[in-house]
Amino acid sequence: MIEFHNVSKVYPNGTRGLNNINVKLEKGEFVVIVGLSGAGKSTFLRCINRLHEVTDGEIIVNGKSITQAKGKPLLHIRRDIGMIFQNFNLVKRSSVLRNVLSGRVGYHSTMKTIFGLFPKEDKDLAFQALDRVNMLEKAYARADELSGGQQQRVSIARALAQEAKIILADEPVASLDPLTTKQVMDDLHHINKEMGITMVVNLHSIQLAREYATRMIGVRAGEIVFDGPVTEATDEVLDFIYGKGTTTVESFPEKQQPLEEVVQ
Amino acid sequence: MSQTKLKTDLQHLKKPSRSKTYFTLLLFVVLMIVSAISVDFSFQKLFEGFPNMFNLVDKMSPPNWSYFSYITEPMLETIRMAVVGATFGSILSIPFAILSARNVTKSKWVLLPTRFLMNINRAFPDLLMAALLVAVFGLGTTAGIIALSLFSLGIVSKLTYESIEAIDPGPLEAMTAVGANKLEIIYYGVVPQIMPQYLSYCIYVFEINIRFAAILGLVGAGGIGQFYDTNLSLFNYPNVSAMIIYTLAVVLVIDFISGRLRRSLI
Numbered sequence: 001m002i003e004f005h006n007v008s009k010v011y012p013n014g015t016r017g018l019n020n021i022n023v024k025l026e027k028g029e030f031v032v033i034v035g036l037s038g039a040g041k042s043t044f045l046r047c048i049n050r051l052h053e054v055t056d057g058e059i060i061v062n063g064k065s066i067t068q069a070k071g072k073p074l075l076h077i078r079r080d081i082g083m084i085f086q087n088f089n090l091v092k093r094s095s096v097l098r099n100v101l102s103g104r105v106g107y108h109s110t111m112k113t114i115f116g117l118f119p120k121e122d123k124d125l126a127f128q129a130l131d132r133v134n135m136l137e138k139a140y141a142r143a144d145e146l147s148g149g150q151q152q153r154v155s156i157a158r159a160l161a162q163e164a165k166i167i168l169a170d171e172p173v174a175s176l177d178p179l180t181t182k183q184v185m186d187d188l189h190h191i192n193k194e195m196g197i198t199m200v201v202n203l204h205s206i207q208l209a210r211e212y213a214t215r216m217i218g219v220r221a222g223e224i225v226f227d228g229p230v231t232e233a234t235d236e237v238l239d240f241i242y243g244k245g246t247t248t249v250e251s252f253p254e255k256q257q258p259l260e261e262v263v264q
Numbered sequence: 265m266s267q268t269k270l271k272t273d274l275q276h277l278k279k280p281s282r283s284k285t286y287f288t289l290l291l292f293v294v295l296m297i298v299s300a301i302s303v304d305f306s307f308q309k310l311f312e313g314f315p316n317m318f319n320l321v322d323k324m325s326p327p328n329w330s331y332f333s334y335i336t337e338p339m340l341e342t343i344r345m346a347v348v349g350a351t352f353g354s355i356l357s358i359p360f361a362i363l364s365a366r367n368v369t370k371s372k373w374v375l376l377p378t379r380f381l382m383n384i385n386r387a388f389p390d391l392l393m394a395a396l397l398v399a400v401f402g403l404g405t406t407a408g409i410i411a412l413s414l415f416s417l418g419i420v421s422k423l424t425y426e427s428i429e430a431i432d433p434g435p436l437e438a439m440t441a442v443g444a445n446k447l448e449i450i451y452y453g454v455v456p457q458i459m460p461q462y463l464s465y466c467i468y469v470f471e472i473n474i475r476f477a478a479i480l481g482l483v484g485a486g487g488i489g490q491f492y493d494t495n496l497s498l499f500n501y502p503n504v505s506a507m508i509i510y511t512l513a514v515v516l517v518i519d520f521i522s523g524r525l526r527r528s529l530i
């Protein structure tokens with residue numbers, strides 16, 4: 001469970017990434033965040049595991065405040081949150097197995113992880129994770145020998161090996177072709193359904209959002225302008241989230257119309 | 265977007281001025297001229313010196329080939345000094361490189377002092393450093409090895425930290441997200457990305473250490489340089505030419521091998 005309490009994020013250059021966000025994401029949900037480029041989707045996601053610091057408010061993850069945590073407790077909260085990136089962020093020169101095992105470092109002492117002394121259970125876990133995303137036969141390949149879709153599945157395996165309870169995915173399929181996109185989204189879907197892992201996914205494709213999400217959050221200029229089941233996300237709502245065909249955040253009117261007016 | 269709107273927008277988007285580039289170029293030319301004047305550079309002297317060079321070559325030939333066996337031991341000593349110095353320097357440069365890479369070390373209080381130390385080390389004239397070390401540790405290879413270590417440290421740490429700053433930040437982010445601590449982030453996110461370059465720098469520094477080690481003897485810090493010194497002061501030019509040929513051959517062979525090694529790394 002993830003709770004945002006009056007969360008704001010202002011970047012050092014003055015850009016407002018998030019503006020007073022209050023939202024609660026329940027366990028097991030498949031939440032898709034949509035919005036224009038620059039609306040604040042990545043900022044929203046990255047504040048959850050504190051890759052970005054919030055400037056105001058508090059974020060609670062599984063009952064613990066990550067925004068207040070320091071040192072070991074912070075690392076332990078992060079350990080429970082897997083993250084999947086648009087450009088996979090694997091260590092390209094390392095093997096697939098090593099990349100997946102790197103998801104386990106939070107569970108052991110630094111000395112053990114540096115000497116690669118992962119217990120057998122960890123290796124089993126890594127192989128299971130690879131098997132789950134159909135990448136087992138590539139375990140000993142170097143990460144840069146894989147296609148984009150395969151790399152993304154390895155990064156999903158890393159999050160699984162991590163035994164994350166929440167997975168954050170920032171445009172996980174933005175650089176993939178339609179077929180691979182489907183495989184990766186299906187992987188995320190199965191993981192969500194079968195393992196009950198909460199998914200928070202930024203997507204650019206409304207079609208995908210409608211297909212996979214249980215809940216959609218529309219972000220516009222750092223604020224949540226829609227939050228509800230996908231079935232309620234009608235074309236009018238989407239038009240509003242996307243600012244009616246205009247393509248820049250800057251072109252938004254100074255005063256936003258309340259959503260209700262637009263829908264009616 | 266209308267034409268006029270575009271125009272006003274373009275006025276805001278100021279083109280970066282080129283004057284900085286021109287100014288730098290001008291400064292460079294001025295500095296070059298001033299330096300040439302202040303060191304008393306003259307083409308006349310350069311031409312006058314040429315005949316002397318032929319004269320020297322004449323005195324040097326034929327080389328005293330039998331001197332080769334005599335200087336093999338000091339040559340080996342020179343190579344050993346270069347190896348040990350490169351090894352110490354390269355190992356020592358790891359913490360320096362990490363602590364001075366902006367993308368890994370966020371604290372200015374660590375970053376700036378580390379860089380300052382590195383800059384002092386590199387700014388210090390190498391041969392002067394060796395001479396000072398001889399004054400402290402006495403004549404011999406110890407001073408030479410320390411000088412070579414500091415020299416290697418300066419080069420490898422700088423090259424390595426620049427490589428670290430150029431790595432893909434993605435894996436660092438991924439490791440942070442996984443809940444790794446600083447050391448684990450470095451070990452899993454940084455090390456695999458810079459390993460080939462780092463090893464190549466270590467070999468490269470050994471390569472240039474050979475050249476430096478060969479002249480260290482001039483200040484009494486061990487190696488073959490002492491023999492240059494003695495022979496030059498005794499005007500024993502055939503010995504000098506034999507040594508030059510020997511040194512050249514060794515340097516070329518080592519360059520060749522290390523070049524091969526480095527290419528296979530990247």
Ligand SMILES: Nc1ncnc2c1ncn2[C@@H]1O[C@H](COP(=O)(O)OP(=O)(O)OP(=O)(O)O)[C@@H](O)[C@H]1O
Pocket residue numbers: 011012013015016017035036037038039040041042043044
């Ligand atoms: N590091 C940063 N420094 C300053 N401003 C930033 C930074 N990162 C993002 N921003 C700004 O914050 C706002 C939100 O950015 P964010 O990356 O969250 O958007 P996004 O919705 O993920 O967009 P996209 O779909 O293009 O990924 C944008 O206006 C962006 O320019």
Ligand SMILES: [Mg+2]
Pocket residue numbers: 041042043170
């Ligand atoms: Mg984004």
